[in-house]
Amino acid sequence: MAIWNLGSINIDHVYRLDSLPNPGETLASRSYSEGLGGKGANQSVAAARAGSATHHLGAMGTGGEWALDRLRDAGVDVAGVAHLPDQATGHAIILLDAMAENAIVIHPGANWAIPEDGVASALDAMGHSDTLLLQNETNAQVAAACKARENGARVIYSAAPFDIDAVRAILPHADILAMNEHEAAQLFAAEPGDLPVAGLLITKGAAGAEYRDLRSGQTHAQPSFPVTPVDTTGAGDTFAGFFAAALDQGDDIPAALRLAAAAAALQVTRQGAGDAIPTRAEVDAFLNR
């Protein structure tokens, strides 16, 4: 049992504003901060903090070495992170408004230059009870999914940022597709027929989440835990990482949904993305409060 995550590592530059700018508008931010981000890194931190052995596969370019220290501090194995001196480390410009909503621009940099042979050889060590996480912020997604499937492992793909061509390419090689409700709406519009995956994990912010078991036809609904959010960046990643870790540790779907919803609820009460992800002990205390 282990989580392998081919995922982006970003330096998040976060600017707090009263409202998001309109086209052509210039606004002064109320504050600026820097933190660990990237949908991949966030999911790795979440999985590790949830208690699963977690191996991150990806790449760093120049700058932001501290991001790897943050991953290590969270308990993530970063031996599979390549160092690419001719690339910039991935980064994100995050605009955050007074309602805790955001708009994000990413510069992929090294996240799109991950050496495929390194990923393939790292995944040789995968076992059939392991899980591969993927998101749409790196190259090598399909090759990694195929390799994981060859090893009999579970593949969970987060369709974010949403791109229908990327989803179509991965669909035959994925077990679970994770999306927010907006991404799900785009997928269902583009692919109205049956999807060749075992299940869909759909997060809906304050409206909770659901898991649709496409084999049995059963839908498991999970309400959100009421909290006052200060920053929703990375909430979906926290949900996906905790959900995957719970399945990895043998939980059933309802238990995994409940744990992941609690983790995401706690995460949005803190500022930042990867740095705001709670530990398993914090999530258990929140559930038992």
Ligand code: RIB
């Ligand atoms: O999902 C949130 C993440 O999206 C941020 O941390 C940012 O880096 C972008 O990848």
